[in-house]
Amino acid sequence: MAQSDKKSTPMTWMKLASLTVLCLALVAGAGCKQLTPQNELGIIKARGELRVLIRNNATCYYEGPMGFAGFEYELAKAFADYLGVKLVCVVTHNFKQMIPSLLRGEADLITAGFTVTEQRRRKVAFGPAYMEVQQQVVGRMGGPSPDKVDDLIGHPLWVNAGTSYEERLRQLKQQYPGLSWMPVSGYETEEIL
Structure with missing residues (x-):
C-alpha cells in the first residue's frame, strides 16, 4: 500500500470535524422550518447555493490579500463545495436579527461563532459544538482590574x-x-x- 504524501495536521482534522458539524447543523436546522432534512437539502441543491448568515470580522469572514477567508467562511465554503453548490455569504452585524433572519428563510444556516444559549435553543436547533469559548471581561490597560x-x-x-x-x-x-x-x-x- 502506498502512503499519501499529504500529512494530516491538527487544522485539517479540525476543519473536517467542523465540516461534519456544519452538515449536522444543516440537518438539525432544517427542523426549525418544519422541513425534512432531505427536503431542505433538496431545496439548497435545486437553488444551487448555500446561504449562510455570517459576521465580517477577523475570525469569521473577511477579505484578505488572497480573497475571502476566515475560519467560519472556510467551514461554510467546504460545506458548500461538498454539496456541489455556490456559497452565498449574507453578512450581518446585528446579532438580534440573525435568528429572525434564519427563520424568515433569508439564509439556510448561521455560521458566525454563535453561542448556544437556552433562549436561542428554544427558537432554533443547533448542531454539535466544535469550539468552546469562555466569556471574559476586558478592560483598558492601567484601569481597574475586576476580580469578581x-x-x-x-x-x-x-x-x-x-x-x-x-x-x-x-x-x-x-x-x-x-x-x-x-x-x-x-x-x-x-x-x-
Missing part, C-alpha cells in the same frame, strides 16, 4: 445587543441589581475593545 462581579458595578460596560454576553449580564443582574451595561448594535467585538 461586584467589581463591575459602577463601571461602564459595553456589549453587543442580543449577544450571549448580554444574556449572561441579564442573568447576573438578578444577583447583582446594581450591575448595568450599555447594549450597542452594529459593532464587532474588536471594535468595542
Whole structure:
C-alpha cells in the first residue's frame, strides 16, 4: 500500500470535524422550518447555493490579500463545495436579527461563532459544538482590574445587543441589581475593545 504524501495536521482534522458539524447543523436546522432534512437539502441543491448568515470580522469572514477567508467562511465554503453548490455569504452585524433572519428563510444556516444559549435553543436547533469559548471581561490597560462581579458595578460596560454576553449580564443582574451595561448594535467585538 502506498502512503499519501499529504500529512494530516491538527487544522485539517479540525476543519473536517467542523465540516461534519456544519452538515449536522444543516440537518438539525432544517427542523426549525418544519422541513425534512432531505427536503431542505433538496431545496439548497435545486437553488444551487448555500446561504449562510455570517459576521465580517477577523475570525469569521473577511477579505484578505488572497480573497475571502476566515475560519467560519472556510467551514461554510467546504460545506458548500461538498454539496456541489455556490456559497452565498449574507453578512450581518446585528446579532438580534440573525435568528429572525434564519427563520424568515433569508439564509439556510448561521455560521458566525454563535453561542448556544437556552433562549436561542428554544427558537432554533443547533448542531454539535466544535469550539468552546469562555466569556471574559476586558478592560483598558492601567484601569481597574475586576476580580469578581461586584467589581463591575459602577463601571461602564459595553456589549453587543442580543449577544450571549448580554444574556449572561441579564442573568447576573438578578444577583447583582446594581450591575448595568450599555447594549450597542452594529459593532464587532474588536471594535468595542
